[in-house]
Amino acid sequence: MSDPIAPLQDLLNYCREEQETAQRQLSELQVSIRQTSVDVERLAQRSLHLTNQIKQMESRQESIPTAEIVETYQSALEVQKRLWVMRGQLEKLQSLEAYLRRYLETLNHIQAMLAQMQEAASASQRSAESGLIVRLFEAQEQERQRLVRQLHDGPAQALTNLVLQAEICERLFQRDPERAKQELAAMKSAVVETFQRMREFLFDIRPMSLDDLGLVPTLRRYVETLREKVKFSIELQVSGEEHRLAAYQEAALFRIVQELLTNVRLHAQAAQATVRLVFQPHGVRLEVEDNGVGFDVEEALANAPRRKTIGLISIRQWVEMLGGQLSIVSAPGKGTQVAVFLPS
Numbered sequence: 001m002s003d004p005i006a007p008l009q010d011l012l013n014y015c016r017e018e019q020e021t022a023q024r025q026l027s028e029l030q031v032s033i034r035q036t037s038v039d040v041e042r043l044a045q046r047s048l049h050l051t052n053q054i055k056q057m058e059s060r061q062e063s064i065p066t067a068e069i070v071e072t073y074q075s076a077l078e079v080q081k082r083l084w085v086m087r088g089q090l091e092k093l094q095s096l097e098a099y100l101r102r103y104l105e106t107l108n109h110i111q112a113m114l115a116q117m118q119e120a121a122s123a124s125q126r127s128a129e130s131g132l133i134v135r136l137f138e139a140q141e142q143e144r145q146r147l148v149r150q151l152h153d154g155p156a157q158a159l160t161n162l163v164l165q166a167e168i169c170e171r172l173f174q175r176d177p178e179r180a181k182q183e184l185a186a187m188k189s190a191v192v193e194t195f196q197r198m199r200e201f202l203f204d205i206r207p208m209s210l211d212d213l214g215l216v217p218t219l220r221r222y223v224e225t226l227r228e229k230v231k232f233s234i235e236l237q238v239s240g241e242e243h244r245l246a247a248y249q250e251a252a253l254f255r256i257v258q259e260l261l262t263n264v265r266l267h268a269q270a271a272q273a274t275v276r277l278v279f280q281p282h283g284v285r286l287e288v289e290d291n292g293v294g295f296d297v298e299e300a301l302a303n304a305p306r307r308k309t310i311g312l313i314s315i316r317q318w319v320e321m322l323g324g325q326l327s328i329v330s331a332p333g334k335g336t337q338v339a340v341f342l343p344s
Contacts, residue, residue, distance in 0.1 A: 268292025
């Protein structure tokens with residue numbers, strides 16, 4: 001009779017490796033948070049200094065050249081824009097840090113459950129302790145509920161399936177070890193798939209490649225991943241002299257692409273979507289176009305606040321805060337083209 005314990009040990013080893021990777025990602029993320037916090041504090045102090053300087057100018061504006069006043073106002077506005085973006089980035093990083101901490105807790109719970117199963121199976125493959133089954137089920141059920149609240153419709157469903165598979169394996173130890181081994185092998189495959197989904201979830205929250213590699217490689221990876229999930233085709237076109245943008249610009253453009261392609265997936269009923277990124281001498285132009293059902297632009301913008309969705313209203317606010325331009329061209333039955341230009 002083959003040993004049904006080996007797949008349990010394999011799963012345990014895999015969880016430990018995944019835990020080491022997640023811990024390393026958390027450490028790197030905490031470094032980014034500290035650096036971003038320093039940048040935010042520096043910009044806040046700079047903004048306060050410029051605000052005080054403007055107040056002093058206003059009290060004696062007749063003796064100060066107009067050009068100097070205009071330059072100071074422009075500097076203050078630019079610092080406030082950057083401060084707003086950096087604070088938003090800091091909030092996203094802190095949210096991701098909280099998620100990684102919960103992810104590590106999840107791995108700890110899974111390892112604890114696997115260790116309990118391994119201990120019970122080693123003690124006796126013919127007599128499982130009913131108390132252990134109850135505790136295992138309760139722990140798995142609590143874990144499922146917490147993940148549902150945290151991840152909603154993402155990897156949580158896959159983790160729920162793992163809970164059920166673990167319960168089946170536990171009950172099979174006492175009457176059919178061979179089948180238990182098969183179930184554990186299937187469970188191992190499911191765990192690997194679930195971890196991959198979690199990585200994708202982390203990528204959606206804050207792709208680390210955006211900081212390391214830049215906008216274009218991150219968009220390529222995102223589009224390639226999305227192609228496997230949607231029914232319409234997606235094409236990414238990059239032209240011009242490719243170069244790195246400011247971190248807040250790259251983050252904003254990536255979020256805009258995410259939001260627009262989500263709209264295409266949920267509402268457009270399109271067969272084709274195209275993302276164009278054009279590097280120009282004085283800025284970058286982003287276009288997302290689809291051949292879907294289209295919509296009335298004025299009506300959609302007017303109804304967006306009532307629906308409390310992110311959508312086009314937030315995209316417009318992002319672009320305006322970054323000093324860019326937004327164009328939305330659509331009509332019922334004629335597809336949609338959204339164009340964004342951000343100055344360099």
